Amino acid sequence: MNRKKALVAGVSAATLALTLAACGGGDDDKSSKDKFNETLQSGGKNPDAVGPAPQPEGAQTGGEITILAPDPDDGPTSLDPAGLWSVTDNAIAQDLLFRSLTTWQQNPETGEYTLVPDLATDLGTPNEDFTEWTFTLKDGIKWETGDPVTAEEVKFGMERSFDAETFATGPGAAYSKPYFEGGDTYNGPYAKGAEDFPAISVDGNTLTLKMSTPFAEMDYYGIFPAMGPVPLDAPAADYGLKPLSTGPYKIEKYVPNQELVLVPNDQWDPATDPARNQFPDKYTFEFGGDNAVADKTALSDSGSTTISTAMLSNDYTKAIEDGLQDQVLVGPQPCTSFVMPNYDKVKELEVRQALAFAYAYEDIWSAGGYLPGVTRANGVTDPELGFGLLPPGMAGRIPWNPEIDGETIQYDPEHAKELLAKAGYEPGEYEVSFVYDATSQEGKDAAKQRELGYEESGFSVKAYPYTAGSLYDVWTDPDNALYKKINLLGTAWCQDWPSAATFVPPILETGQPYNTGNFSEESIDAEMDRIRTLPVDEQADAWGALENKVMTEFQPVINAGFYQGTYAIGSDIGGFANDTTVGGAPDYRTIFVK
Amino acid sequence: MTLPAADLAVHGESSSAPPTEAARKSIAGRSPTRIAFDRLRKDPIAVICFVIVLFFAAIAIFAPWVQSLFGVSTDTVLASTRIDLVTRLPKIGPPNHGFTMDHPFGVAPGSGTDNLAVWIEGCRTSLFLATVATVLSTFIGVTLGLVAGFVGGAVDAVISFFTDLFLSFPFLLGALAVAPIISERYGTDIDKLRVVSFYSLVFILVIFGWMGVARLVRGEVLSLREREFVKAARVIGVPTSRILVREILPNLLAPIVVSVSLSLPGYVAAEAGLSYLGIGVFGRESWGQTVNGATSYWEIYPLFLLEPVIGIAVLVVALNLLGDAIRDAFDPKTRR
Numbered sequence: 009m010n011r012k013k014a015l016v017a018g019v020s021a022a023t024l025a026l027t028l029a030a031c032g033g034g035d036d037d038k039s040s041k042d043k044f045n046e047t048l049q050s051g052g053k054n055p056d057a058v059g060p061a062p063q064p065e066g067a068q069t070g071g072e073i074t075i076l077a078p079d080p081d082d083g084p085t086s087l088d089p090a091g092l093w094s095v096t097d098n099a100i101a102q103d104l105l106f107r108s109l110t111t112w113q114q115n116p117e118t119g120e121y122t123l124v125p126d127l128a129t130d131l132g133t134p135n136e137d138f139t140e141w142t143f144t145l146k147d148g149i150k151w152e153t154g155d156p157v158t159a160e161e162v163k164f165g166m167e168r169s170f171d172a173e174t175f176a177t178g179p180g181a182a183y184s185k186p187y188f189e190g191g192d193t194y195n196g197p198y199a200k201g202a203e204d205f206p207a208i209s210v211d212g213n214t215l216t217l218k219m220s221t222p223f224a225e226m227d228y229y230g231i232f233p234a235m236g237p238v239p240l241d242a243p244a245a246d247y248g249l250k251p252l253s254t255g256p257y258k259i260e261k262y263v264p265n266q267e268l269v270l271v272p273n274d275q276w277d278p279a280t281d282p283a284r285n286q287f288p289d290k291y292t293f294e295f296g297g298d299n300a301v302a303d304k305t306a307l308s309d310s311g312s313t314t315i316s317t318a319m320l321s322n323d324y325t326k327a328i329e330d331g332l333q334d335q336v337l338v339g340p341q342p343c344t345s346f347v348m349p350n351y352d353k354v355k356e357l358e359v360r361q362a363l364a365f366a367y368a369y370e371d372i373w374s375a376g377g378y379l380p381g382v383t384r385a386n387g388v389t390d391p392e393l394g395f396g397l398l399p400p401g402m403a404g405r406i407p408w409n410p411e412i413d414g415e416t417i418q419y420d421p422e423h424a425k426e427l428l429a430k431a432g433y434e435p436g437e438y439e440v441s442f443v444y445d446a447t448s449q450e451g452k453d454a455a456k457q458r459e460l461g462y463e464e465s466g467f468s469v470k471a472y473p474y475t476a477g478s479l480y481d482v483w484t485d486p487d488n489a490l491y492k493k494i495n496l497l498g499t500a501w502c503q504d505w506p507s508a509a510t511f512v513p514p515i516l517e518t519g520q521p522y523n524t525g526n527f528s529e530e531s532i533d534a535e536m537d538r539i540r541t542l543p544v545d546e547q548a549d550a551w552g553a554l555e556n557k558v559m560t561e562f563q564p565v566i567n568a569g570f571y572q573g574t575y576a577i578g579s580d581i582g583g584f585a586n587d588t589t590v591g592g593a594p595d596y597r598t599i600f601v602k
Numbered sequence: 603m604t605l606p607a608a609d610l611a612v613h614g615e616s617s618s619a620p621p622t623e624a625a626r627k628s629i630a631g632r633s634p635t636r637i638a639f640d641r642l643r644k645d646p647i648a649v650i651c652f653v654i655v656l657f658f659a660a661i662a663i664f665a666p667w668v669q670s671l672f673g674v675s676t677d678t679v680l681a682s683t684r685i686d687l688v689t690r691l692p693k694i695g696p697p698n699h700g701f702t703m704d705h706p707f708g709v710a711p712g713s714g715t716d717n718l719a720v721w722i723e724g725c726r727t728s729l730f731l732a733t734v735a736t737v738l739s740t741f742i743g744v745t746l747g748l749v750a751g752f753v754g755g756a757v758d759a760v761i762s763f764f765t766d767l768f769l770s771f772p773f774l775l776g777a778l779a780v781a782p783i784i785s786e787r788y789g790t791d792i793d794k795l796r797v798v799s800f801y802s803l804v805f806i807l808v809i810f811g812w813m814g815v816a817r818l819v820r821g822e823v824l825s826l827r828e829r830e831f832v833k834a835a836r837v838i839g840v841p842t843s844r845i846l847v848r849e850i851l852p853n854l855l856a857p858i859v860v861s862v863s864l865s866l867p868g869y870v871a872a873e874a875g876l877s878y879l880g881i882g883v884f885g886r887e888s889w890g891q892t893v894n895g896a897t898s899y900w901e902i903y904p905l906f907l908l909e910p911v912i913g914i915a916v917l918v919v920a921l922n923l924l925g926d927a928i929r930d931a932f933d934p935k936t937r938r
Contacts, residue, residue, distance in 0.1 A: 322898045371681035375713035449895025453713035456678040
């Protein structure tokens with residue numbers, strides 16, 4: 009999942025905190041450092057889990073909860089299951105509205121997440137080389153209308169994900185099309201002359217999925233609403249405005265990018281659902297509002313049942329000063345921000361390594377509105393975090409914190425100069441250029457710090473301001489005038505599920521859209537293809553090893569920090585947790601009103 | 603010279619004696635402008651405001667020297683040298699530490715840039731931009747007003763039409779539309795962008811700012827051109843351009859001075875407002891931009907927001923009061 013909104017807005021999602029603040033959340037006293045390390049103990053599987061879902065301590069039903077997702081988070085443009093692939097929207101859809109083949113279950117005691125069956129009776133049965141998966145659907149699952157959910161409807165829903173044109177924002181192009189047999193030529197049930205899609209076959213209550221490439225993580229992919237049912241008569245375009253629910257809540261009112269009101273779905277049967285709960289009587293989501301207002305509301309008496317999903321840094325500091333530690337939570341987001349040198353332009357390994365020493369990590373974070381060590385962190389703030397691709401906690405991850413010519417990575421202009429000299433450049437000879445977000449003071453301040461760091465390290469610098477929109481407009485568009493001028497690009501990437509397979513290829517594989525630096529090495533591409541065919545229990549370690557190898561041999565990206573987010577939580581909210589499986593959003597499965 | 607009060611009763615007629623020869627000469631020699639300035643000098647508000655404006659102007663003009671006098675500069679420093687990375691608030695000066703002469707206004711949270719240097723540069727940007735915009739819009743407005751009023755007929759109709767057209771066009775909308783076009787067009791050339799963004803802002807302010815002067819001048823010219831001295835000049839064959847410049851323009855001095863003095867503060871405020879909206883100048887410090895970045899610090903670092911706000915408020919109020927005083931001084935009907 010990309011974290012476009014967060015990156016572009018940078019500041020708004022940013023957080024400023026005191027040391028105290030790191031232990032926000034009240035129930036633990038771990039330092040921020042520990043928090044980063046314990047980020048994701050998730051990723052385990054439990055194929056035998058059955059409903060009802062585990063309940064957090066003291067949980068009770070009733071009450072109404074308001075969620076404020078302030079600017080720049082403008083919420084879902086459409087709630088079509090096939091088009092959902094962003095942190096905010098998927099958290100709501102997966103936890104409350106749409107059931108799919110599998111889902112995540114939170115252990116309310118430890119906070120760990122386990123992959124459990126949802127619509128299916130188990131986590132699917134793959135054949136030996138993961139080219140065929142069989143899922144058997146549970147009985148007694150109903151639409152909000154009371155009609156039973158059929159295997160045909162699940163098949164139809166999955167087929168829709170192949171329509172990468174209608175559902176351009178969805179995960180289908182990344183997972184459905186490349187893996188399913190014939191997926192590269194099949195364009196969904198709405199395409200002209202669409203025929204039956206033989207890769208998904210239905211026999212009674214059983215779905216059989218045929219893959220062209222071994223897909224060991226089909227069970228993880230099953231968490232997406234795109235891998236769930238859609239009524240057979242659903243239209244292509246407007247279904248997302250009034251989708252039918254299968255989860256514990258249904259839509260009462262939905263204004264795209266503004267408001268979403270959910271009320272309990274009486275056709276949902278907790279006995280069939282091992283993950284979700286139905287506590288409050290109403291959920292009201294408001295998107296794109298004013299940040300300061302959202303924070304103040306959630307912390308005031310009148311907002312005792314309100315949650316703000318992205319606190320302003322200063323409101324956070326104020327809350328800590330006012331002794332409201334219990335009402336703020338710093339939660340990890342399994343995301344990493346990168347500086348990506350254009351691999352065709354910045355050819356020397358030493359120069360790319362020098363860039364890692366020339367990035368004034370903590371100064372840039374501070375000027376950009378992030379709190380070093382809390383809302384942004386990497387090996388600079390804690391050597392154990394390292395400077396690799398994979399965010400902390402991911403299976404198979406080996407923290408990458410190497411010595412490069414006798415020095416570990418940190419802001420070290422002298423060492424950067426030495427590396428430049430090794431590549432044959434005098435100070436001031438090598439020009440780096442990047443584009444930055446000039447719509448906010450923090451964006452400009454951060455760019456100035458970055459520029460200063462590069463200059464002190466012996467680079468000459470050109471920094472181009474960009475105000476016309478998202479920086480991805482420049483980074484992902486080779487025809488953009490600025491794209492041609494710059495040699496340092498970037499990306500902020502979040503996992504889709506706790507597996508390096510959702511992280512390493514999108515960043516390092518040739519031709520991937522968010523591989524903005526155009527890193528391309530045949531040997532690495534081949535190695536990625538090889539890992540995909542490995543037995544599933546060997547894959548995680550293989551990805552981890554590959555990541556280390558690539559970073560050591562090529563340094564294709566510079567780690568610009570791992571992410572954490574902040575929430576303001578009303579005083580009457582119970583069972584609040586940060587859902588890392590979806591990328592860092594409130595876990596709506598367990599929230600209740602005290 | 604007045605007679606003693608006692609004598610008034612005796613004579614019971616004129617309250618003043620006929621002026622002496624010298625006094626008569628001195629009165630006869632005073633132009634309306636001179637009278638106005640004499641009145642201004644005696645207006646304490648005008649004098650105070652003038653001193654304040656002069657103070658800001660001096661800061662703007664001598665900005666580099668003022669900065670080196672205090673030993674501050676807008677240069678970027680590594681944030682960590684001045685900022686506590688735990689709180690992102692300054693390690694030195696307000697809000698948590700005492701006053702320091704190194705940074706009299708404190709340093710900006712997050713980045714650690716010196717506030718005083720930024721403030722001085724912001725003052726410079728504001729005044730420079732307002733002055734350029736005022737001069738240009740006044741020049742355009744006066745020229746068009748003169749021509750429209752004097753020539754009349756079709757020319758007047760056309761110019762009046764455009765005056766009304768621009769008056770009816772929403773200023774903010776125009777500014778919001780032009781700014782992204784400029785940055786898109788010149789986004790690949792940083793040095794050019796710095797100059798272009800400044801003059802595009804001037805352009806926006808001028809293109810939506812000349813109409814008031816033009817209307818004012820046109821109205822005055824309409825009445826002036828029927829006066830005897832203008833008619834006499836025409837009769838003896840003085841060229842139109844010369845009539846406009848030598849006969850009519852001097853009589854318009856008062857309204858022009860008034861309009862200049864009132865449009866300056868308008869432009870200062872407009873620049874701050876546009877910068878706050880993110881469509882201001884690029885590559886220069888500006889009070890509006892500082893305010894924009896500082897609003898969220900109000901509760902934990904109020905001084906950071908107050909500095910540019912006070913700067914804008916004092917300068918704009920002083921300029922406005924001075925403008926009012928000038929208007930009063932030039933208006934023979936007011937008595938204060």
